[in-house]
Amino acid sequence: MSTEGALFGKEVFEPLNIEYENAYKNNPYKKACVRKAISILKPGSRVLDVGCGTGVPVSSMLAEAGLKVTGIDIAPKMIEIAQSKIQGDFWVADCVQYQPQGTFDAIFIIYSQLALKYADVHAMVFRLAKSLSSGGLICVGQDAADDHVPDDDPHWDKTHTYAEDFSEPLNLPFWGKPFKTLLLTRQGQQDFLTSMGLEIVSETLDIFQPDNPACDPEHQQYVIARRPNDNPLTPPKPLPKEGV
Numbered sequence: 001m002s003t004e005g006a007l008f009g010k011e012v013f014e015p016l017n018i019e020y021e022n023a024y025k026n027n028p029y030k031k032a033c034v035r036k037a038i039s040i041l042k043p044g045s046r047v048l049d050v051g052c053g054t055g056v057p058v059s060s061m062l063a064e065a066g067l068k069v070t071g072i073d074i075a076p077k078m079i080e081i082a083q084s085k086i087q088g089d090f091w092v093a094d095c096v097q098y099q100p101q102g103t104f105d106a107i108f109i110i111y112s113q114l115a116l117k118y119a120d121v122h123a124m125v126f127r128l129a130k131s132l133s134s135g136g137l138i139c140v141g142q143d144a145a146d147d148h149v150p151d152d153d154p155h156w157d158k159t160h161t162y163a164e165d166f167s168e169p170l171n172l173p174f175w176g177k178p179f180k181t182l183l184l185t186r187q188g189q190q191d192f193l194t195s196m197g198l199e200i201v202s203e204t205l206d207i208f209q210p211d212n213p214a215c216d217p218e219h220q221q222y223v224i225a226r227r228p229n230d231n232p233l234t235p236p237k238p239l240p241k242e243g244v
Contacts, residue, residue, distance in 0.1 A: 026057075029204055035061070047070070049110075053073055103136070134229050144184065144221045197231060200225050
């Protein structure tokens with residue numbers, strides 16, 4: 001049974017499929033993040049694309065680079081499209097409940113956590129990160145809370161690291177409509193990853209205009225972090241109960 005946040009994501013994204021792909025497929029900053037990861041990974045590395053959508057551009061770039069791609073998404077139509085044109089294993093799955101099989105050399109979580117609760121993202125990322133091989137990468141993309149959430153907004157957690165269920169039609173619409181979302185601050189995103197024992201490899205901050213008149217410019221943050229060794233990872237900070 002899927003979680004509430006994942007079902008909401010399915011409701012929003014499933015009808016868009018190719019329209020969404022066309023709006024975002026030429027994002028130079030997302031592509032640069034993927035190319036950076038590919039340049040670090042060894043040929044034939046096993047990689048996971050979480051919330052892969054139609055597979056464009058992330059899974060397609062990874063497959064074209066000769067990597068072994070697994071992609072998951074809650075939207076069946078998205079997975080059907082990905083299966084039809086990209087080499088890899090693509091599955092309909094709720095990312096919050098997905099249990100990784102074996103180890104991955106890289107995990108991509110790019111704009112796939114937006115509709116989720118912080119507690120779900122905390123558990124998901126920690127579970128996935130533990131499946132990373134030594135030297136493996138996590139690549140995360142989001143709109144940073146700094147650029148959207150006022151300092152006095154009630155959606156902030158008490159550590160001022162993330163805003164949960166934030167929805168403001170003037171500050172952060174999606175496809176021209178209000179969209180309840182989870183946002184971490186720029187520093188909060190980095191600290192979330194390093195608190196597990198990962199090391200930051202790179203970060204980019206840019207503004208991207210999707211190729212659709214219904215979409216507003218997005219203040220995007222892409223972070224790549226590496227698992228430096230086989231030492232056990234620790235749960236990321238803040239813990240969900242700390243943010244209440």
